[in-house]
Amino acid sequence: MKGISPKVSIIVPVYNVEEYVEQSVSSIISQTYENIEVILVNNASTDKSIDICSRLTADDSRVKVVEIENNNGVSHARNYGLRFTTGEYIMYMDSDDYWINENVVSKLMEIFSSNCKVDFITFNYTKYFQKDHIFKNELLFNQQALAGRTKYEKIEGLITSGTFPMSCWSKIIKKDFIVNHNISFILGTAGEDMAWFIELIDKCDDFLAVNEFFYCYRRQNGKSLSSGFNESRFNSLFNITQVIIEQFKTQETPLQKYVLAYMAYEYSILLGISHNFTGKKRIEILKELNNYRWILKYDLNPKVKKVNKLISLAGFNLSVILLNYHIKRLN
Known part of the structure; x- marks a missing residue:
């Protein structure tokens, strides 16, 4: 008898993204891998985001909404969302981004099944410059510098090739690994992924970097955390x-x-x-x-x-x- 597939939980902080959140969530629930749950963390949105999220929960029981009364930033939303996950694997998505195809989770879980000792897998992404309607792939990981290497040799390979993958949304991670090492995002700061990822590679026994362009990272939308600077x-x-x-x-x-x-x-x-x-x-x-x-x-x-x-x-x-x-x- 075929066993039940492990559940994958995807945490999505939501704040005033009424133009994008439906595309973001749709790219998750359309996955061919069905044993997933989507935790939408409404970070005190003031636009129609929560109405859209509520409709999405009604359409698909795998989608859940949790509320935060005061917007304390994306780090707090990600940490808070983790409390409500019931999956064995964790992924993150920003609510103005989306997955590029329907086989993201199935391919990642297939890779995990053949590499059960790794604590997380990181993958590639494509930048979408919305204003100019341009898609640009990030650099490929140097597989020659990664294949069959130790953890620290892999880290050096990523650094020397300029492909050190900080962003949390380009990962799938074992939940037990996160919980057992109490890995969380620092509150109240930009660049929260940096300290988080450094802790991830410090605490892990091993990881994989795979050349699969799964994630679309939206730029030039005027609302993204990366769209401006002050x-x-x-x-x-x-x-x-x-x-x-x-x-x-x-x-x-x-x-x-x-x-x-x-x-x-x-x-x-x-x-x-x-x-x-x-x-x-x-x-x-x-x-x-x-x-x-x-x-x-x-x-x-x-x-x-x-x-x-x-x-x-x-x-x-x-x-x-x-x-x-x-x-x-x-x-």
Whole structure:
């Protein structure tokens, strides 16, 4: 007799996404793998999102809505949603994104069945620039650097190929692993995926990175957390970057050089974004950033190598301007 397939729980924080949430949830409930549940965490939406979510629950019993009275951010919503999951595996989705095809969960569970010792699987994603209607695949994982390797060799392979997969929505994870290690998202900060993923790779015995473009990451929608930038968000990102750097700079563990190498990449982004500020504020920020310039010596990431070369040729201040231009062009 054929056994029952393990249940997969998908947590979706929802906040004022009436234009997108139905497409997001539809891409989940249309999966060929049927033993799933969708936990929609309504984060005090003020638009029609909750009405849409309520209709979706009426149409499919696998969809559940849980309410948060006050919007305390996406990290709180993800942590809160985990409490209501009953599946053996956990996935996350942002409510303005969607899965690209109907076989996402079935393929991932098939991979898990052949690799039962890994704690999580990470996969690729496609960026959808909505305003320009352009789809752009992220870089492929370097399978030659990953196949048959140890955990730390895999981490180095991801860093050196510039494909370190931070985002929680590009993962499927064993729930027992999350619960047993008490892995959660830090509240009240942007870049919450960074600390979360570092803890994930630190605590796991092993993981897989598979070249499957399952996830569509929507940009240019005006509501996405990544669609804009302001001083508060910059300060939050700089703060979490500082916290992680300070945590690992004296922590002599096998993970140290890899975490600092990734933070060198994040630091490079902060350098470019800092040019959005003007006058005394820009001077203050650049002075603070300059205190962490030493992080660029951890240049396993090829993009960090380019930033080092740029600074050596153009100098620090001009490099900040050029990095800012590059980031704006990409986004």
